[in-house]
Amino acid sequence: MKPFTADDLYEQKKLIDLHGLAGHTKSFGTVRSVNRKDNTYSTQIWRFEALTKTAEPATPGDGSDNSPRLSPDGMTLAFLSNRGGDNTQLHLLALDSGEAKQLGNFASGVSSLRWASDSQSLILAVPTSVSPDVRGKRGKSPETQSESDPEVCWKLPYKSDGVGYLLKREIHLFRIGVNTRQTEQITDGPFDVLAFEPSQDGKHIAYVRARDGKYAHLSDLWICDAEGKNHRQVTHDVSTVMQPSWAPDSQSLAYAGARKAGDSEARLWILDLKTGMSRCVGGDAVEVAHPESLCWDEDDQKIYLVRAWRGRHELVSVGVQDGDIDVLLTGPRQIGAMSPMADGYAFSSQSPDAPEELFYKSFEGGQKLQLSNLNSWWASRSAIEMSERTFEVPDGKGGLEKIHGWLLRGTDTPKGQPSPLLDDIHGGPGSYALLDYDTNVYWQAMCSRGWTILLLNAVGSSSYGEDFRTRLAGKWGAWTFRSIWRPSNNCRLKAFATTGCA
Secondary structure: OEOOOHHHHHHOOEEEEEEEOEOOOEEEEEEEEEEOOOOEEEEEEEEEEOOOOEEEEOOOOOOEOEEEEEOOOOOEEEEEEOOOOOOOEEEEEEOOOOOOEEOOOOOOOOOEEEEOOOOOEEEEEEEEEOOHHHOOOOOOOOOOOOOOOOOOOOOOOOEEOOOEEOOOEEEEEEEEEOOOOOEEEOOOOOOOEEEEEEOOOOOEEEEEEEOOHHHOOOEEEEEEEOOOOOOEEOOOOOOEEEEEEEOOOOOEEEEEEEOOOOOOOOEEEEEEOOOOOEEEOOHHHOOEOOHHHOEEOOOOOEEEEEEEEOOEEEEEEEEOOOOOEEEEEOOOOEEEEEEEEEOEEEEEEEEOOEEEEEEEEEOOEEEEEEOOOOOHHHHHEOOEEEEEEEEEEEOOOOOEEEEEEEEEEEOOOOOOOOEEEEEEEOOOOOOOOOOOOHHHHHHHHHHOOOOEEEEEEOOOOOOOOHHHHHOOOOOOOHHHHHHHHHHHHHHHHOOOEEEEEO
16 A cells, blocks of 8 residues: 555545535535646536436536536536636526537626526526725716726725725625526625525525625625515524524525634524524534535425534534434534435545545434545555543633544554644634644654554634634633643553654
8 A cells, every 4th residue: 555645635526516406406515626737726527326326527627617406497517618718608508409509608708506496587696896996885886097006905805815905896796697698786885795695485585795895894794685675684693693594484594604703614594584583492402514505305394404513513403493413423523515306416525544435314314325435545545543631721710621533643653653643723723623634734744654643623613612612712821731741641551652843
């Protein structure tokens, strides 16, 4: 067996999004790989089949294809691609025959898409150019500026990593007809639309929009009629709202949201359209790991989602009325993407000791079925062993508490033989150790060379409850050091590691 190396990143394929429909045996996802020659990433749409347990490309790999969405009637796949030029545009692919064709041509491209319930039109999030000099007001710039002139940062955030300055554009909703090819703008104003979802009865569109000016880092849930009229704000007590999901009867909305500004833990909320009231469901026990994973059962009684729980991801159902939680899938893993599929769900599994692949599992139970073999190269690498650990550390109040983490070692490292130790501390701190391969390529490479890796979720980490996460506020440094040093020393005393620690 060969050891892992940093160059293995060039072999890695990562599923970054997934979409399917309940009752349909096919789902579609975006697979990302490294284009070593051009020093960039490439993305391609793949088709996954539950009945035959097969996976194959649905689009050629010579473009940047992403964000697949299957139409409600199951006949057409919509996706985004830059194959026609520099900007990402909407493309449609009939599943029974033919080549993908571009629909519409937006000057600044398209950032995201959703199908309307009748499969005859789509709702798009489209960047639109605006003048930064009018500071959100409608109208033209009073003067023409050159590229070298300074820009006044009149709102926050004013720039974003990988995007650049945000002052010259807004993101708004547009509708485009599949057959008519006509477009109409749905939203307008000094804000960005961050997420959206048309209702299943075709009457409404729910969307998340940033607030104005210096509060643009916060967001609210809004609803408008399908025609783009009667816009109204429907959340007021939540600081950050994420992707909404309509109930099948279109009378309720589920969404992930944080009550306080800056909170890293998103809770599950349900909005009753008739009363206009939102309530938190599941409380502290439901931290939503992927807001896009929210989906309802056909009876409007349960919501399925991926929750973050003690450093791992679990697929759970949450009772709409009572908040009861039923764990459908758990284990030492994190989930990269999840979607309904056939009579169950498809999900990608991420852990340091196994390649990332797509699996299917029925809601009725039974074994999970592997649908993909994207990273077969892992089979020729030396195996990694991952074990769960708990450590007693000072709680900052004169007592002790237990914190949780993971220990990684190469299986070629002899049992009982000490090795160098890397105590890898995750960022945040309101986060937890991410277990995917792409983020931490060096873990496997170091374990293949005899190192032991300790991944701690120390005090301040999320997924362990609000008290555990917020207790570090105002006490940075000292508490963190105490809760990290003792586990590192414990590993050395138990002969997992030598006296050397990084």
